[in-house]
Amino acid sequence: MKRKLNENDVPEEVAPSSEAKEAGTTSTPTFEGLGLDARLLQAIADEKYAAPTPVQFKAIPLALEGRDILG
Numbered sequence: 862m863k864r865k866l867n868e869n870d871v872p873e874e875v876a877p878s879s880e881a882k883e884a885g886t887t888s889t890p891t892f893e894g895l896g897l898d899a900r901l902l903q904a905i906a907d908e909k910y911a912a913p914t915p916v917q918f919k920a921i922p923l924a925l926e927g928r929d930i931l932g
Contacts, residue, residue, distance in 0.1 A: 890913055890918045891912060892912070895921045896925060897925075916932045920932055
């Protein structure tokens, strides 16, 4: 189970979100589904990448929100 620090920097257990549960039931993730710019999608296609890695699939949306990432 995941843990998250509360306002007192004490770890607390966090239940998996419904979004995370749904992610496990979807088909193979694609770069197109991540909301990337068309130029980036073209560059990815030119390099012959078919699908994002699990880390890319989770990190790219966070990066697009401007959040910090450590993977």
